[in-house]
Amino acid sequence: MLLQEAFLQAELLERREGELLMSFTVPEEEQGWFGKLLEYSPLITVLEPESLRQRMHSQAALIMEKYR
Numbered sequence: 001m002l003l004q005e006a007f008l009q010a011e012l013l014e015r016r017e018g019e020l021l022m023s024f025t026v027p028e029e030e031q032g033w034f035g036k037l038l039e040y041s042p043l044i045t046v047l048e049p050e051s052l053r054q055r056m057h058s059q060a061a062l063i064m065e066k067y068r
Helices: 002-006 032-039 050-066
Strands: 011-016 019-023
Touching: 002 019, 032 050
Parallel strands: none
Antiparallel strands: 011 019
């Protein structure tokens, strides 16, 4: 499974009807994982923390503005 391969440290919490609920923790100063989240953003939804949801939203807005 591609997402599980991309996030090897993730714990699979639930699997149902083609959806996965995964949980993982990374150090705040580590930046590589954010790029992975952006790469898979069409396929995933960040549930928490709210600060990460906001960061994803801000990055999406910057991308939208760039390609207007």
